Amino acid sequence: MSDRPGRRIAVGITGASGALYAVRSVAALLASGCQVELVVSDFGRRLLREELGEAAAIEVLSEYLATRYGDGVRAGTLTLHSNRDVGASIASGSYACEAMAIVPCSMKTLAGVAHGLSRTLIERAADVMLKERRRLVLVPRETPMSLPQLRNMVASAEAGAVVLPAMPAFYQGPRSLDDLADFMAGKILGALGFSHELYPPWAG
Numbered sequence: 604m605s606d607r608p609g610r611r612i613a614v615g616i617t618g619a620s621g622a623l624y625a626v627r628s629v630a631a632l633l634a635s636g637c638q639v640e641l642v643v644s645d646f647g648r649r650l651l652r653e654e655l656g657e658a659a660a661i662e663v664l665s666e667y668l669a670t671r672y673g674d675g676v677r678a679g680t681l682t683l684h685s686n687r688d689v690g691a692s693i694a695s696g697s698y699a700c701e702a703m704a705i706v707p708c709s710m711k712t713l714a715g716v717a718h719g720l721s722r723t724l725i726e727r728a729a730d731v732m733l734k735e736r737r738r739l740v741l742v743p744r745e746t747p748m749s750l751p752q753l754r755n756m757v758a759s760a761e762a763g764a765v766v767l768p769a770m771p772a773f774y775q776g777p778r779s780l781d782d783l784a785d786f787m788a789g790k791i792l793g794a795l796g797f798s799h800e801l802y803p804p805w806a807g
């Protein structure tokens with residue numbers, strides 16, 4: 604990682620499958636020295652436990668990240684917000700949070716973002732990114748997709764979001780689930796404006 608330290612980035616984790624993408628992305632942001640403002644929905648909390656085990660429960664997530672990805676993650680800071688606290692810092696455009704990723708992004712939260720509902724802190728913080736013309740990266744995971752879901756992706760993209768579906772590629776020769784998660788996390792960091800070495804660039 605070669606970016607300037609201390610960048611403030613919001614991350615929302617919702618209840619779509621793909622907890623590994625979320626923890627890999629958060630770990631990479633922390634390792635680059637970011638101040639990560641983390642919000643996890645109720646189903647996102649369930650997702651962390653079900654897909655990664657009790658060790659990844661939100662209460663002990665920092666330790667999980669350090670154990671899995673190394674002490675480099677301690678270069679950044681992790682602040683956890685309640686998804687019910689729509690009065691948290693990241694709910695305001697006056698708070699200098701430069702970008703946000705929702706990873707994974709459920710179809711429900713996608714719909715809320717697409718329609719500007721701001722019912723939860725994740726939706727509100729995403730709405731702030733759009734209204735302030737800051738970078739918002741949505742990582743939806745669902746298949747197949749209904750017409751309303753497809754339309755919600757279009758509406759989000761029209762409003763300025765980067766829609767980055769959880770679709771890992773295979774051309775880089777992945778050997779493990781971690782390789783696939785690294786690819787997605789690399790895509791997410793790139794969309795947030797970070798350089799990274801999470802997967803080798805295509806060399807032609």
Ligand SMILES: Cc1cc2nc3c(=O)[nH]c(=O)nc-3n(C[C@H](O)[C@H](O)[C@H](O)COP(=O)(O)O)c2cc1C
Pocket residue numbers: 616617618619620644645646647708709710711712744745
């Ligand atoms: C085991 C399980 C897997 C799920 N996987 C997905 C999924 O991949 N994509 C999705 O959009 N919703 C998925 N859902 C449904 C969402 O979790 C549900 O719509 C929830 O209300 C989303 O709320 P949230 O956006 O506040 O996290 C799943 C639910 C469960 C229990």
